Amino acid sequence: xxxxxxxxxxxxxxxxxxxxxxxxxxxxxxxxxxxxxxxxxxxxxxxxxxxxxxxxxxxxxxxxxxxxxxxxxxxxxxxxxxxxxxxxxxxxxxxxxxxxxxxxxxxxxxxxxxxxxxxxxxxxxxxxxxxxxxxxxxxxxxxxxxxxxxxxxxxxxxxxxxxxxxxxxxxxxxxxxxxxxxxxxxxxxxxxxxxxxxxxxxxxxxxxxxxxxxxxxxxxxxxxxxxxxxxxxxxxxxxxxxxxxxxxxxxxxxxxxxxxxxxxxxxxxxxxxxxxxxxxxxxxxxxxxxxxxxxxxxxxxxxxxxxxxxxxxxxxxxxxxxxxxxxxxxxxxxxxxxxxxxxxxxxxxxxxxxxxxxxxxxxxxxxxxxxxxxxxxxxxxxxxxxxxxxxxxxx
Numbered sequence: 001x002x003x004x005x006x007x008x009x010x011x012x013x014x015x016x017x018x019x020x021x022x023x024x025x026x027x028x029x030x031x032x033x034x035x036x037x038x039x040x041x042x043x044x045x046x047x048x049x050x051x052x053x054x055x056x057x058x059x060x061x062x063x064x065x066x067x068x069x070x071x072x073x074x075x076x077x078x079x080x081x082x083x084x085x086x087x088x089x090x091x092x093x094x095x096x097x098x099x100x101x102x103x104x105x106x107x108x109x110x111x112x113x114x115x116x117x118x119x120x121x122x123x124x125x126x127x128x129x130x131x132x133x134x135x136x137x138x139x140x141x142x143x144x145x146x147x148x149x150x151x152x153x154x155x156x157x158x159x160x161x162x163x164x165x166x167x168x169x170x171x172x173x174x175x176x177x178x179x180x181x182x183x184x185x186x187x188x189x190x191x192x193x194x195x196x197x198x199x200x201x202x203x204x205x206x207x208x209x210x211x212x213x214x215x216x217x218x219x220x221x222x223x224x225x226x227x228x229x230x231x232x233x234x235x236x237x238x239x240x241x242x243x244x245x246x247x248x249x250x251x252x253x254x255x256x257x258x259x260x261x262x263x264x265x266x267x268x269x270x271x272x273x274x275x276x277x278x279x280x281x282x283x284x285x286x287x288x289x290x291x292x293x294x295x296x297x298x299x300x301x302x303x304x305x306x307x308x309x310x311x312x313x314x315x316x317x318x319x320x321x322x323x324x325x326x327x328x329x330x331x332x333x334x335x336x337x338x339x340x341x342x343x344x345x346x347x348x349x350x351x352x353x354x355x356x357x358x359x360x361x362x363x364x365x366x367x368x369x370x371x372x373x374x375x376x377x378x379x380x381x382x383x384x385x386x387x388x389x390x391x392x393x394x395x
Contacts, residue, residue, distance in 0.1 A: 003045050005038070012041040016048045032108065044110075051159045065109060066102035068157070069093045072148045082248055083235040092144045096121070101145075106157060109149075111165035118142065122169055135169035142168050176362060177321050178329040179204075187316045196308050198269035199292045199300075200326070205262040207330035207348050210323055211235060212252075214300055215244055219287035223267055226258040230349065234299060242299050252349035266291070331356070335363045 003016040011033055018028040030048070034041045073093060077086040100117050101109065122138045133141075146163040153161050179187065184204055191197045203213060211233035220229045231253055232244050247253045258266075274285050276295055292300055309323040327348065334344050345356040 003049055005034075005041050005045055007038070008033075011035050012038065014041060014045050014048065016045070016052065018052070036112075040112075063106045063157070064102060065104050065106055066098050068106045068152060069097060069102070069148055072151060076151055077148075082233075082245060083237045083243060087238065088140075089144045089147070092141050093148075096141055097145060106152065109162050111162045114142070114145065114162055114166045118166065118169065139168055142166065176328045176332070176359075177325050178332045179318070179321060179325075181333070183316070183318060184329070187312060187318065190316045191312050194308070194312070196305065196312075198265050199305065200309065200312070201265045202262055203323070203326040204330060205259050206256050207327045207334075207344075208256060209233065209252075209327065209349070210302060210305065212247070212349075214290070214292055214302060214305065216291040217287065218270070218285060218289055218291055221266060221291060223258075223263050223270075226260065226263050228256045228258060230254050230256060234302070236302050240301075242301075247349065249349070249351045251346075251351045254346060254349050256347055328360075331360055332363050335360055 003014060006013045006015070012035075014032045014034050016030045016032075018030055020026070021028045032044070032048070034044050036044075070093075073086070073090055077089050081089070097117075100120070101113065104113065118138055121133050121141065122135060142163060146161060149158060149161045149163055152158045188197070188201060188204070191200050199213060202208065203210070206228065208228070208230065212230050215232045215234035216228065216230075220231065222228075230247060233247055233252075235243050235245060237243060269291070270285065277284065280295060282296065289297055290299060294300060306323050313319070313321050331344050331348055334347070335341065341356050341360075342353055344360075345353045348356065350356045350359075
């Protein structure tokens, strides 16, 4: 089955015969207007004919990228993704993707259009001194678009995901800022008089996420067995509403072992909370109450926690260390102590050990050096011991 290409006023009209229509008995054809050169139009025709031969051809509807992306946000993103992720995708779609790609019919969105989008957002703008977005930001845009179009592919609205054929700029790796042992002591001493001391202590000594810590209930904490059960997370969405959700991945649902000192800090925190509630006329704490909350039991606001962290960091003479860096600090120190990366992965709730190794690759040189030294000690010491034994037997 062959198609045809006809040039018309600077564009090309592609015709693909679809065969006989079983309902009408007439022969149908698919027509598409292609903007580009003749070689590109011929490539597009071959692509359509290949899809037809494979049985994966999807006759395009009239839905534009704007129509589809808006509907995808409503029907999929806000019901299946975490609130923060969905809101982030919504911002990307309305501020960036729709203004550039929105008028294009969904089925006519092609890899070269997306590649041009990347160039305009990143390479071209920077080359002309207009700023442009970072490679990491552009990657977020393309990941968002790929996720949305993957759903369209699953629904039969596309025959393939055009993002798969696009080259995405490599993300710039940002340096991870962590605290050393002495800086942790300085920071915690500065935090001790505040209501956030136990929260920040637990963050540094467990590596838990902020959302996981703020959703923690007393029933999730076992001070005798020295462990915390992570089974939900807290998020503040638009309008200031607080919601609780399941952990972001299956691996995020986990047991985190506590150090004895962390258990002691949490026990002291529990007693202090109870005394404060008693003095204010509130009922005693129950298992359903939040571990880290306001005096009346209401959840702490995530941004408020972060602002107080930043204030204490500055007062401690430290700079550029975010609340999330408490997690990085915990992981880096454990790896430097020779803790197996698999254990670190499980404590952090990473979905795979590869994420742990990639995130903390900056620790790898030190681990490599220690491993080489350890190997030398084992082999050389064993050789020396065996030589001594041989000499003793000989003489």
